[in-house]
Amino acid sequence: MTIRDILTYPDERLRQVSGPVVQFDAALQANIDDLEETRLAGPAAVGIAAPQIGWFQRVVIVDVSGRKKTRSHGHLVLINPEITEWEGFVLGREGCLSVPDYTGNVVRAERIQLHALDREGKEQSFEMEGFEARAVQHEMDHLDGLLFLDRLVSRRQDLFQRKVYKE
Amino acid sequence: MLNWYMLTLVGKDRPGIVARVTTTLFEAGCNLGETSMIRLGRNFTVMMMVQGRDADRLRGALQPVVDELQLTLHIDAIEPGLHQRLVPDVCIRVHGADRAGIVSQVTSRAEQAGLNILDLESDVGGTEAEPIYILQIEGVAAQGVDAIRAALAPLQSDGVKVYVHAIDTLIG
Numbered sequence: 001m002t003i004r005d006i007l008t009y010p011d012e013r014l015r016q017v018s019g020p021v022v023q024f025d026a027a028l029q030a031n032i033d034d035l036e037e038t039r040l041a042g043p044a045a046v047g048i049a050a051p052q053i054g055w056f057q058r059v060v061i062v063d064v065s066g067r068k069k070t071r072s073h074g075h076l077v078l079i080n081p082e083i084t085e086w087e088g089f090v091l092g093r094e095g096c097l098s099v100p101d102y103t104g105n106v107v108r109a110e111r112i113q114l115h116a117l118d119r120e121g122k123e124q125s126f127e128m129e130g131f132e133a134r135a136v137q138h139e140m141d142h143l144d145g146l147l148f149l150d151r152l153v154s155r156r157q158d159l160f161q162r163k164v165y166k167e
Numbered sequence: 168m169l170n171w172y173m174l175t176l177v178g179k180d181r182p183g184i185v186a187r188v189t190t191t192l193f194e195a196g197c198n199l200g201e202t203s204m205i206r207l208g209r210n211f212t213v214m215m216m217v218q219g220r221d222a223d224r225l226r227g228a229l230q231p232v233v234d235e236l237q238l239t240l241h242i243d244a245i246e247p248g249l250h251q252r253l254v255p256d257v258c259i260r261v262h263g264a265d266r267a268g269i270v271s272q273v274t275s276r277a278e279q280a281g282l283n284i285l286d287l288e289s290d291v292g293g294t295e296a297e298p299i300y301i302l303q304i305e306g307v308a309a310q311g312v313d314a315i316r317a318a319l320a321p322l323q324s325d326g327v328k329v330y331v332h333a334i335d336t337l338i339g
Contacts, residue, residue: 047339062339093255093336101250103336131335138339 001030001037004053009099015145018056020080024121031055032077032119042097047135049142052098060139064132072132081116081140083109092134094148104152108134169218171200171247172225178238180211187232192217195228200249205288211238216245255285255305257312258334259319263327265291265298272322273302273329280318281310305334 007014021028031050039048039061046067050059063075088110095103111129114136118124128136138148176188185204192199200216219225222242233240259282261273270289274282286305293299308315316331323329 043338045338047337049339067335093334095254095336095338097338101252103252103254131337134337135339138337 001033003041004034004038006038006042006052006097007054009096009147009149011098013054013056014051014098014142014147016051016056017145018051018058018143021057021059021117024117024119028059029119031057032059032061035059036061036077039097045097046131047139048097049139051142051145058143060136060143062132062135062139064135067131070131071129073126073128076116076126077119078114078116078136078139079119079121081114081136081143083112083114083137083140085111085113087111090130090134091153092131094134094138096138096148098142099147099149102149104148105154106138106148106151107153108137112136169198169220171245172217172219172222173243173245174213174215174217174225174229175241175243176211176213176215176233176238178211178236180206180209181236184211184236184238185213187236188213188229191228191232192219192225195219195224197225197228216248253283253285253307254336255307255334256336257282257306257308257315258332259302259304259306259315260330261300261302261304261322261327263300265293265300269300269327270302273304273319276318276322277304277306277315280314281308282315283307283309 035048035050035053038053039045046064047060047062050057058080060078060081061076062078064070065072065074086109089107090110091105091107093103094106110133112133114126114128116124141147189199198218200218202213202215204213217225222244225242226240229240259277261269284304284306289300289302291298291300312331312333319329319331
């Protein structure tokens with residue numbers, strides 16, 4: 001296993017759309033192991049996406065099980081993931097291994113239904129909420145060339161202010 | 168050799184101040200660091216970390232704009248300090264009928280419970296007859312979020328709503 005270099009913004013390669021995994025071979029397993037090794041080497045990341053190490057296939061790893069009071073499905077390798085349902089939205093703070101020294105507020109769905117393949121190519125589906133759902137949405141954005149910077153909402157406005165209508 | 172300065176500009180608000188000021192700084196060969204601009208009442212306010220040769224040149228470059236837009240300019244030399252960001256782990260929101268002393272009570276109690284404020288914003292909303300006060304704070308809770316929640320709980324009974332929640336920063 002190898003710790004790979006993390007691509008950092010504004011590296012244009014982070015902007016490309018990754019392609020689906022079609023072969024579940026030894027090369028895939030080796031890349032997944034490198035991805036996990038790289039995640040663990042960084043500063044306490046709960047997830048990582050393949051494009052962050054310059055591997056442009058639809059693979060993400062998410063693991064929020066180390067956090068207190070957080071609902072979790074454990075350590076997840078998600079291949080060709082797709083969100084099939086979204087519900088609610090919630091504001092939360094995010095940072096990224098590919099965007100050092102900056103965190104910002106991002107709105108994400110509160111609950112999601114997710115389909116993906118595991119590292120052997122077996123179908124899996126999940127209902128997720130809260131921090132884990134946020135992590136999955138953050139990582140899946142990388143597969144489409146998006147960063148949390150593309151979704152920032154104001155640091156100052158925690159409340160969504162209502163427009164005042166004159167009678 | 169470029170040095171860092173904190174520029175403070177205050178004046179009556181009108182459209183175009185930021186564009187004029189930053190263009191002037193750019194043309195004078197300065198770089199911007201972190202900045203914060205907000206309209207308070209009818210006033211334009213901005214604080215900017217600016218990298219430039221020396222304070223006199225900065226003042227000289229800005230003087231025509233400052234005079235024209237009737238701004239008050241203040242310049243302080245500061246230590247270089249980009250990439251020194253602290254990540255907040257607690258958010259405090261307070262609102263209630265406006266009355267004297269809310270900010271003082273909230274911040275004093277929170278400080279005793281280990282709060283270091285990174286960002287504070289307060290507003291007066293509602294109507295002139297019945298003003299409401301809204302306070303939002305982000306900071307680092309050196310003694311934990313629960314300590315701050317406990318310290319602020321007694322304020323609830325005075326007709327003030329206080330919400331304290333952890334900011335869980337997701338790194339992915």
